[in-house]
Amino acid sequence: MDNALVSQTPLVQVVPPGFGQRLAALPLRSKLSAAIGVAALAGVVLAMTLFSSKGDFKVLYANLSDKDGGAVIAQLSQMNVAYRMSDGGAAILVPAAQVHDLRLKLATAGLPKGSVSGYELMDSARFGQTQFQERLTFQRGLEGELTRSITSLAAVSNARVHLALPNQNGFFREQQKPSASVLLGLHPGRTLDRAQVAGIVHLVSSSVPELDPKYVSVLDQSGALLTSGGDKAQSAGLDAEQLRYVNQIEAGYAKRIADLLEPIVGRDNLRATVAAEVDFSQSEATSEEFKPNQGAQALIAIRSQQTSEQGAGGAAAGATPSGVPGAASNQPPVAATAPLTGASQPLQTAQGGLPNGGTNGTANSAGRREATTNYEIDKTVRITRNASGNVKRLNAAVVVNNRSVTDAKGKTTQVPLSEPEMEKLTALVRESIGFKQDRGDSVKVINAPFKVDVVPQIELPLWKQPELLDMLRAAAVPAGLALVALLVFFGLVRPTLKVALAAPPPVPGSGLTTVVDDVQELPALPAPQRAEHLEGARALAKENPAAVAGIVRGWVNGEVAVAKS
Secondary structure: OOOOOOOOOOOOOOOOHHHHHHHOOOOOOHHHHHHHHHHHHHHHHHHHHHHHHHOEEEEEEOOOHHHHHHHHHHHHHHOOOEEEEEEOOOOEEEEEEHHHHHHHHHHHHHHHHHHHHHHHHHHHHOOOOHHHHHHHHHHHHHHHHHHHHOOOOOEEEEEEEEEEOOOOOOOOOOOOOOOOEEEEEOOOOOOOOOHHHHHHHHHHHHHHOOHHOOEEEEEEEOOOOOOOOOOOHHHHOOOHHHHHHHHHHHHHHHHHHHHHHHHHHHOOOEEEEEHHHHHHOOOOEEEEEEEEOOOOOOOOOOOEEEEEEOOOOOOOOOOOOOOOOOOOOOOOOOOOOOOOOOOEEEEOOOOOOOOOOOOHOOOOOOOOEEEEEEEOOEEEEEEEEOOHHHHEEEEEEEEEEEEEEEEEOOOOOEOOOOOOHHHHHHHHHHHHOOOOOOOOEEEEEEEEOOOOOOOOOOOOOOOOOOOHHHHHHHHHOOOOOOHHHHHHHHHHHHHHHHOOOOOOOOOOOOOOOOOOOOOOOOOOOOOOOHHHHHHHHHHHHHHHHHHHHHHHHHHHHHOOOOOOO
16 A cells, blocks of 8 residues: 555553552653652641641740850750740740750759859959959959849849948058948839848848948839938838838728728728828836835834944043942943934933942933934835837728619619718727727718729720731741642642543544543444545544544653554
8 A cells, every 4th residue: 555554553552550650651740740749748747747846935034144145045056955035035935845954954054154253253363463453353252242142032133232341451540441332123012121121231241341230231223221320310200110010000900991891882882091190109217116114013124223332421530439338239230221213311320329430429420322223114116118009099081982773774873871871880980990089089981972984995906906916926837838738739749640540541442432521432443544544533523522632632742652654
């Protein structure tokens, strides 16, 4: 034949039945697109897994200095720990599950060191430094150690210590005394009581040789002087402890009034304040009382007794006793009696005799005896000290809101309290504070409507609500990764899978046996000449253009081989 005949080989090759074989039979371009898509999907899945595994971050350290913050970040980088910075770098955030573990590890490494330097300044002493530099370094180290000790208190957030240490010289007649100043930064809402301030003063004065506590000044961050300047400063007004005591008394009385009246008028329908005048002055009185011994049976205590005797005088030096000798003149004299008060009695001698012989039987005068006795009397010494902190006067002021009355229609109105009700409330207030008329106490209870300020409710639009914004921020990364995954799948992976999973074309005998979208079986064609082939192809294209398009697509993709004659 002149015209080449088409080989008996089928026009459409048989596609391999297995998925792997069909995937391997795809063109290189399709395979490359599928590989890129699968790799992109794997990256998206990995990113989502890492994002979900990060968890919540919590503060590891806050308010660190730049030096300590850099050292902590460098240590975290060496430990391969993820961290974040917040509040403009003021806080370092780490995963919540590792906060306590990391703090212990960083503490083992000596971090954070803190911006305050203590005695470690002495470790870096340079060779050849002067005595002044050495003394200054020691002073800086002492100030740093005191600062560390003071900042360890719970109420103190930061502190600064300034020491004035004069140079001691033996040639000075009057040596200057050292002094110290302490500036405290307290935590919000914290205060130092009198004992804590005294403790700080004692700490500083005990750490510096020859430092008197009265030369230590303590100030807070507002510039208020926490230490007293002596007895004059204390007498000028109440100190912190006394003010706290007054506030406790006033708060206690106000709480009594509220606990008593709130069940009657309602929880938010009462306002009560109490002002107390407290006397903190201390007085001491000493008195002595002298009482004589009362009653005949009272014991008499002799304190001292003195007796003096004096004989008669005026006789001549050579005089001899005279008188009638005998038994009467030789009798002893009668015992003398002396009254407790009054003049003494003369001495008595033997009958007819004289105490001292006189000349010619005459006597000049009689002898005398004096006795002085001192007796004890009752004495009472009484010392009275008045207690400080006594309440001198109480002033109570109470405001009661109107009563709310609801009628049958459900309308609520405010009704003032009646006079008997106000009198009962006043009596209750007086009894609760221990009212004393002679002390000058006063109680005032009034009834007035409370003004309630209506706060306008500003409704934010849905897209401005903080909850929604936080939710969107949290879901932004997962949503973005999911969108990328969808684009990769539908743009790169799905076309390749569609071709690989498509149903294989029919297997022809000597020609086409089936037609797309046609259930009728086509008859087998003999092997005609080229012109006949062309006519048959045209007729087939007219009758079933879809099948012809599939054959042409197979030729273009290289899936169908055409035999040449």
